[in-house]
Amino acid sequence: MLLPKLSLRAFAIWQRNFLVWRKLAVPSLLGNLADPMIYLFGLGYGLGNLLPAQSALGGTTYLMFLASGTVCASTMNAASFEALYSAFSRMHVQKTWESIMNAPIALDDIVAGEMLWAASKATLSGCAILLIVALLGMIASPLALWALPVIFLTGLCFAALGLIVTALAPSYDFFMYYFTLVVTPMMMLCGVFFPTEQLPALVQTIAAELPLSHSIALARPLLLGKLPTDIFHHVFALIAIAALAFTIAINLARRRLLS
Amino acid sequence: MSPLTVADLRKSYGKNIVVAGIDFSLKPGECFGLLGPNGAGKTTTLRCCLGLTQADSGTIRLAGEPIPQRAREARMKIGVVPQFDNLDPDFSAAENLLIYGKYFGLEKSAIKRKIPLLLEFAGLAGKENAPIRSLSGGMKRRLTLARALVNDPELLILDEPTTGLDPQARHLIWDRLKRLLSQGKTILLTTHFMDEAERLCHRLAIMDSGRLIAEGSPRDLIREQIEPQVVEIYGEDAPAWAKREAIDHSKRIEVSGETAFCYTNDATELLRLAANNSNLRTLHRLANLEDVFIKLTGRELRD
Numbered sequence: 001m002l003l004p005k006l007s008l009r010a011f012a013i014w015q016r017n018f019l020v021w022r023k024l025a026v027p028s029l030l031g032n033l034a035d036p037m038i039y040l041f042g043l044g045y046g047l048g049n050l051l052p053a054q055s056a057l058g059g060t061t062y063l064m065f066l067a068s069g070t071v072c073a074s075t076m077n078a079a080s081f082e083a084l085y086s087a088f089s090r091m092h093v094q095k096t097w098e099s100i101m102n103a104p105i106a107l108d109d110i111v112a113g114e115m116l117w118a119a120s121k122a123t124l125s126g127c128a129i130l131l132i133v134a135l136l137g138m139i140a141s142p143l144a145l146w147a148l149p150v151i152f153l154t155g156l157c158f159a160a161l162g163l164i165v166t167a168l169a170p171s172y173d174f175f176m177y178y179f180t181l182v183v184t185p186m187m188m189l190c191g192v193f194f195p196t197e198q199l200p201a202l203v204q205t206i207a208a209e210l211p212l213s214h215s216i217a218l219a220r221p222l223l224l225g226k227l228p229t230d231i232f233h234h235v236f237a238l239i240a241i242a243a244l245a246f247t248i249a250i251n252l253a254r255r256r257l258l259s
Numbered sequence: 260m261s262p263l264t265v266a267d268l269r270k271s272y273g274k275n276i277v278v279a280g281i282d283f284s285l286k287p288g289e290c291f292g293l294l295g296p297n298g299a300g301k302t303t304t305l306r307c308c309l310g311l312t313q314a315d316s317g318t319i320r321l322a323g324e325p326i327p328q329r330a331r332e333a334r335m336k337i338g339v340v341p342q343f344d345n346l347d348p349d350f351s352a353a354e355n356l357l358i359y360g361k362y363f364g365l366e367k368s369a370i371k372r373k374i375p376l377l378l379e380f381a382g383l384a385g386k387e388n389a390p391i392r393s394l395s396g397g398m399k400r401r402l403t404l405a406r407a408l409v410n411d412p413e414l415l416i417l418d419e420p421t422t423g424l425d426p427q428a429r430h431l432i433w434d435r436l437k438r439l440l441s442q443g444k445t446i447l448l449t450t451h452f453m454d455e456a457e458r459l460c461h462r463l464a465i466m467d468s469g470r471l472i473a474e475g476s477p478r479d480l481i482r483e484q485i486e487p488q489v490v491e492i493y494g495e496d497a498p499a500w501a502k503r504e505a506i507d508h509s510k511r512i513e514v515s516g517e518t519a520f521c522y523t524n525d526a527t528e529l530l531r532l533a534a535n536n537s538n539l540r541t542l543h544r545l546a547n548l549e550d551v552f553i554k555l556t557g558r559e560l561r562d
Contacts, residue, residue: 007331012361019358020349023274095345102339103362103410104331214514259272 013113083162140225
């Protein structure tokens with residue numbers, strides 16, 4: 001396995017995707033918001049009001065508990081969709097990557113540009129939800145601003161993981177496996193909808209090392225106005241997963257496109 | 260300095276040898292054609308030259324840079340028209356040129372100044388805002404050519420530039436390529452159209468099964484590789500008749516279906532004989548590049 005060789009040209013790829021996105025920015029952003037909002041308010045009010053004493057949630061309301069989970073989960077979803085479906089279109093269907101490689105840009109730059117772009121788009125989604133949550137008065141203190149880098153890091157992590165799948169995918173159908181086997185389980189195991197303490201001990205131990213768990217472990221206290229515990233552990237884990245996944249994705253992409 | 264020099268290039272995929280040790284070198288300002296049937300290794304050779312495929316061995320210098328070590332720097336100075344259109348469908352015609360220029364690190368304002376000239380050259384003036392899907396096959400190919408010129412390259416590499424185009428569109432592409440040659444650009448193209456090669460190429464190399472089996476100007480190849488005259492004989496019993504009667508007056512006979520191709524230095528006697536047989540129709544012509552190509556690469560189908 002070779003380490004990525006990167007240059008600033010990666011930014012041109014980011015810019016290309018940004019220019020396309022700009023044409024449809026508003027519908028795209030609304031589309032990204034609708035789904036998490038339905039979950040947040042549907043479950044938050046509907047289910048939240050059924051819950052009796054909320055001691056298991058650490059003294060907060062279910063809606064506020066769910067808000068931080070939703071921010072992280074929708075960041076994960078946005079990054080995954082972009083790195084899977086959209087990047088695959090550009091790589092495999094439209095042959096955009098191929099045309100770019102005839103210019104003085106290396107494949108590594110393209111993969112890096114795609115990762116940064118997917119992370120940026122996911123950050124935008126995550127921040128949009130954060131903004132709505134803030135406007136509804138569900139944020140405790142300015143400490144919540146520290147959730148921004150957490151959101152970006154989450155985006156990077158899932159963008160890199162998604163690009164691995166994209167580099168392996170024979171067709172769009174393949175992505176269903178990733179969503180049903182990786183993304184959806186994380187939604188259930190990493191404390192988006194309920195505290196992970198509800199899970200069996202063994203599952204808890206495994207789930208704690210999943211990227212979405214690290215992300216929520218950082219974002220949830222911040223949104224509730226508290227300092228997260230084990231900050232460095234979680235940040236380091238997210239960075240390490242992103243870096244490793246990115247290196248794997250680049251090597252798989254090289255095998256697919258440069259042999 | 261040669262815009263591209265390839266020495267002892269080899270590339271295999273497992274046991275399948277795709278490029279089996281080839282050498283060639285381009286002269287500045289010439290059009291060099293790489294001819295070959297499907298699967299001859301032309302596209303793999305081009306990919307190696309661009310640094311997009313790692314060769315097993317051999318040396319390549321493109322635009323003065325060693326490949327693959329400095330492929331990115333080399334690609335700064337060349338333009339590529341790929342075999343299949345890969346224009347960016349998310350952008351209009353003009354935006355395609357703009358974004359492609361950005362990949363070369365060019366300034367937005369500098370590209371914007373060039374766009375009208377490039378579109379004009381491609382015969383696409385007034386199509387600035389046209390979405391890619393609204394363009395015809397010929398227009399797309401011309402836009403791809405314009406895109407390859409955005410960095411004002413010294414060398415253009417074209418992989419089967421007119422495959423899939425109608426005759427009008429092909430002539431327009433040829434005209435533009437000739438214009439580029441007259442501006443002093445060097446062109447490397449692959450093709451399996453002999454008329455295209457004869458029309459455009461100063462020199463060409465015929466590639467088959469990963470090797471270069473002949474090299475020279477179209478005229479020299481025809482003179483050196485093949486008898487000057489061809490009599491094509493058509494008819495149900497043409498092959499049998501040719502083998503029986505024409506054999507003494509031909510240097511070589513090739514049969515394809517109900518047609519016999521008789522290659523000769525002097526067709527007079529052959530034509531007289533054939534005229535006596537009312538079941539036969541004949542076509543007498545000068546040998547061309549296609550005859551050379553078929554002689555060297557065989558008549559059987561390549562897939």
